[in-house]
Amino acid sequence: MKIPYYPGCTLNTFAKSFDESARDAASAIGFEMAELKQWNCCGATFPLTPDNLIALSAPAKVLSNAGKEGDTLTTLCSVCYNVLKRTNKVLRDNREKRATINGFIEEEYDGSVNVLHFLEVLRDKVGFDKVKAAVKRPLAGIKTGAYYGCMLLRPFEDMGIDNAERPTVFENLLKALGAEPVEFPNRIECCGAHLAMNNEEVVTKLSGNVMTSAVGSGAELIVTSCPLCQYNLEKSQDKVVSSTPGYTGVPVIYFTQALGLALGQPIESLGFEKNVTDVMPLLKKKGIV
Amino acid sequence: MPRIGVFVCQCGNNIAATVDTKKVAEEMKKLPGVVYTCDYKFMCSSPGQDMLRQAIKENKLDGLIVSACSPHMHEKTFRKAAEAAGLNPYQCEITNIREQCSWVHHDTTKAVGTVKSIDLTRMTIERLKKNRPLKKIKIPVKKRALVIGGGIAGIQAALDIADGGREVILVEKEPSIGGNMARLSETFPTMDCSQCILTPKMVEAELNENITLLTYSEVEKVDGYIGNFTVQIKRKSKFVDEERCTGCGECIEKCPFKTESAFELGLAKRKVIYTPFPQSVPNVPVIDAPNCPKIQKDKCGACAIVCGPKCIDFKMEDKIVTEEVGAIVVATGYQLMPNERFGEYGYGRIKDVISGMQFERLASSSGPTGGEIRRPSDGKVPQNVVFIQCVGSRDEKKGVSYCSKVCCMYTAKHTMLYKHKVHDGQSYVFYMDIRSGGKRYEEFVRKAIEHDDAMYLRGRVSRVYEKDGKVIVQGADTLSGSQVEIEADMVVLATAIVSREGADTLAQKLGIGYDKYKFYNEYHPKLRPVETVTAGIFLAGTCMGPMDIPESVAQGSAAASKVLALFSADEMAREPITAGVNKTTCNACWDCVTACPYSAIERESVKDRQGNIVKWLARVNEGVCQGCGVCVAACRSKSVDLRGYTDEQVFAAINSF
Amino acid sequence: MSVHTEDTVLQKGGFEPKIMAFVCNWCTYAGADLAGTSRMEYRPNVRIIKLPCTGRIDPLFIIKAFENGADGVLVSGCHPGDCHYTTGNYHARRRWIGFKHLMEFTGIDMRRLHFSWVSASEAIKWVDLVNRITDEVKALGPFMEYKGLKEKAAE
Amino acid sequence: MKIKLLKEEIESASIHHLQRISGEDLKKCYQCGNCSGGCPVSYEMEIAPSQVMRFLQLGKIEEVMKANSMWVCVGCLQCYSRCPKGCSVAAVLEGLRQTVLRKGEDFEKISKIPMQFLKNAPQQAIVCGFRKFVS
């Protein structure tokens, strides 16, 4: 199986380890993430003002290119997923807007591509039982908090990947990998997102809430599906540790790194060294490595 | 040639001031078929009516016109007078020259009024020429009623009809009557114990000679029309012979298996052979067949062994009984919206998030905790309880747009019950508005706040989650403009009242209407609140929409009085304004069938001598037809007509315009 | 019969249109009654034909009315949702959508045909309606297209 | 605080403009406060989400423009996701931001953004931040 894949600008640079671990995991399970021949940045935000059509031309261009390579498109970054999926819905359901946007990008694209998150591919196309069967290094005993953030789930009507208030897809994957998923209160709350640019205080507070909430619920590890979440959580780590009595920090990794780990990929290939937090002590403690 | 008389009324000066009534009478005399005319001061007075009767007899009139006030005023008077003189009452027509002429055209030269009166009277005369004598429709009425649903509304209706001396069959789908009220602890606004006021009524319903209780039963099929319904009722097998069972309870005692109690809403378990609650009426247990190992795999059988009168029969089967009744009262009540829909409130996941009805069970002295407020997770007495109102109600996006009407009140009640039972506890109520319209209702809510220390917070809760054994409630207090967080021990959701599952299927069986939320439609929300558009079928209680006990009871009584009024005569007389089908031209297109708002038109087959169907025809059921005439306009082959408003009559009027 | 010709119109100097109103028994007829009991005044040009419900109205009634000399026709019943027969007026409305085209095709000037809702309490609305329609039709002049059709057919 | 209500403000052109570009009907909000209750940055806002809606209903767009709320909103859509009336405060706040940005006024000067951030942050944060703060 070969699935057209859109890495997005961040996975091509900042979050290389997210991208590579996913591609390797895919081939270990038996399918290929085939990078689009031509792609551009999706714009990293879905405009909330519906009249702002020009902002949809970048993602529309990506989708239109994807349409030329197949009927599905998969992404890893939650933000790309959000932008592409919602743009696609506009193009599919709104004739007038479709005409205008197609005019901008000089293409004839009708929203027919099925935009999938990598998690959806694993769940619906591959099946978690098949993933489970491919596990060689179960993450046994690791209490793992899956951090969904906002963009993967909301708004529900557009995203539809899972129940927006009580999602399970991540936890089910973690179970398949042999880990012990921990549902923690803040797993669907925001990390602070783009406020990283000008409001470190808020980001530290929100990301701190996420991490302390996870640890408070027993998590020893957090997995993410968004480079910005990853960045905000990791970046805030030290400040939260110093300001929160009793909190000593928690490693944060991409869920694909956890996946690669469980599938038995060589540790060196997973890019843990690029993470700010160090997951190795935990892995050693649990006897995984 | 017809022999028509025209009587023009002066109404004192009311008409005569602007209409030359004499001239009108004279002009009419010139029309063919008019043999007698006159004008008179007060046609409706006794001398006026005498004169009319006299003239009919003397002139051998076969039709008459009274040009006077609106037919809404005196049509009945004059038709009665005509009948007294031996004429068919429907051969009398009214021309409205007062409300439509003299009173609205103030020209004292009488020019305008006279011309218009002449026109109007002429049109009525031409119409009258096409009239046919009509007979009032008489429908025999079976004086027995069926009540569907044994909640408080249904019980009240049944008792009132029975007290009026008529037989009632009360059908209830559960093993006991009582409905939702049986679950309540104490009831607003008076705080009497629900069981204390309900149980006597339930027992009364059981003992009343005029009431036949059919519990564990459901209506399968309804045929017929007002006065003459035939109803098939499925009596689900109880596996216990009701006649012989003494209600000793030995079987329940000895049954070794337990399962979730639906009555206790997941807060307790019950035996496989059970009565829903101790005061059940009738006090006869039923076996929950899917959970009984004897019935499923022929293991156990303990209950049958201990039963003294030997009334347990594991082979008992469902039965269908047929009943003939003249009227039906539907009182099937409500249920609560499944809270699982509200993921953000953690219902179904967080054990200590419960529904208002579950709180009733916790507060009820016959409930699973014996009336002590203990939270489900660990049985601890909660010190901080958060009540969230409007859960699912007034929520267009994920719930229903309407207000559930009773939850403001019962939440206030809950805070009181809580305070009375947990003196040092603190309650918090998140509300959007407090709806306490009703006698002593507002005072009740204020008492909860001022006397029983409920902390009311104006705002909605955004999220509820668990942390360290607490239930954290995160919401807003819009009055102070702040985000608030409460570390609660228990959260109670005032979930929306919704229609019963299957309410639509029952409505279809009965041929009554329902709204988009599947609440039944009343005939007129203000003026005919307990009737449906289908004559002979009445409504009571929460099957129509959210309401409290006082209203449900009032409706039960109102429906009963409607039934008793219907039963007060042996026959029901109906205006003969009904549709009829011309059998020779009807081509069975069924356009009329779909158009009729009352489902009054049936599909009838015409058979030859061998019994083969040779033809299909539309047939109007006169007992059901309300005479709207929609079918007439719908029929493309002009095969239906409406008596009293036939095409011929209307065209005659138009043609003489 | 009172069919006017161009002569009568010219003779009288002022043309007085004839308006036929088809109204339902429960709402509009009662509304017109209320105008009477309230002693309101309105133009005398209207002649009412009472029907149980607007759902009873056959489009032919309207064509016939024009054929018989009406210069304008008014159809009025209960407000949507208030129909005495619950849905009769909806049927009427739905039917109208289909028949409108037919009417136009048969040469009826749609400006001469009015639909309205008048409830039993809307006497003022009834009065305004009748006055307005009378004036509008008066301004349009007599409806000549159908005049004499009946006589011709008889010949 | 005392405010004077004016018909001209309640129906002002800027309110209409805001409704048009945000696609939101301000009147639908019935002030339940759910958005303020769930907003992760409500505590930091000078005017909480539901109050933003209220001020706008009253026609007081200036009050809202002066507040930091629109710049603090992270666009997490929690408000929209839980609003029983289906209102999106997120869209309204973006509409307010857009009215500023479309005038060519920047909220953040690019030159003031720390180099540290531009160098280390994921590209998406930079792109997204520019979109939200820079015209």
Ligand SMILES: Cc1cc2nc3c(=O)[nH]c(=O)nc-3n(C[C@H](O)[C@H](O)[C@H](O)COP(=O)(O)OP(=O)(O)OC[C@H]3O[C@@H](n4cnc5c(N)ncnc54)[C@H](O)[C@@H]3O)c2cc1C
């Ligand atoms: C938590 C809570 C607390 C409340 N507290 C109060 C209070 O303090 N005071 C107050 O005045 N009101 C209170 N109410 C409202 C009160 O419960 C209702 O007004 C009342 O119970 C309505 O009675 P009913 O007969 O209309 O309906 P129900 O009680 O629902 O009865 C309907 C009956 O019909 C039966 N049935 C349903 N479908 C069928 C069928 N197809 N065939 C045969 N039988 C059928 C059902 O089994 C049931 O027995 C409260 C409501 C709630 C949710």
Ligand SMILES: Cc1cc2nc3c(=O)[nH]c(=O)nc-3n(C[C@H](O)[C@H](O)[C@H](O)COP(=O)(O)OP(=O)(O)OC[C@H]3O[C@@H](n4cnc5c(N)ncnc54)[C@H](O)[C@@H]3O)c2cc1C
């Ligand atoms: C401003 C206003 C607007 C309203 N709007 C609505 C609305 O839109 N919809 C709605 O549903 N409700 C409305 N209502 C409520 C509605 O008016 C009442 O529900 C309804 O009129 C009550 O009718 P009733 O017969 O009980 O009392 P009443 O209308 O008060 O009738 C009582 C009658 O009894 C007579 N009477 C009194 N004492 C004696 C005596 N000793 N002997 C003989 N006769 C006596 C009185 O003269 C009177 O005719 C409104 C009320 C108000 C104040």
Ligand code: SF4
């Ligand atoms: S019949 Fe009517 S118009 Fe004649 S006197 Fe009686 S009330 Fe007046």
Ligand code: SF4
């Ligand atoms: S046979 Fe069934 S109902 Fe009877 S005692 Fe056994 S389990 Fe209980």
Ligand code: SF4
């Ligand atoms: S033991 Fe027999 S008589 Fe006693 S309650 Fe049970 S079934 Fe009835």
Ligand code: SF4
């Ligand atoms: S009665 Fe009160 S709590 Fe219930 S829906 Fe209405 S306003 Fe909300």
Ligand code: SF4
């Ligand atoms: S619409 Fe006319 S032709 Fe068709 S079934 Fe009814 S009566 Fe017969």
Ligand code: SF4
């Ligand atoms: S007149 Fe009305 S109620 Fe009677 S059969 Fe025709 S459509 Fe039905």
Ligand code: SF4
């Ligand atoms: S949640 Fe929606 S309705 Fe409630 S205050 Fe916020 S915007 Fe208004």
Ligand code: SF4
């Ligand atoms: S989108 Fe903005 S206003 Fe809405 S909840 Fe998130 S931060 Fe708050």
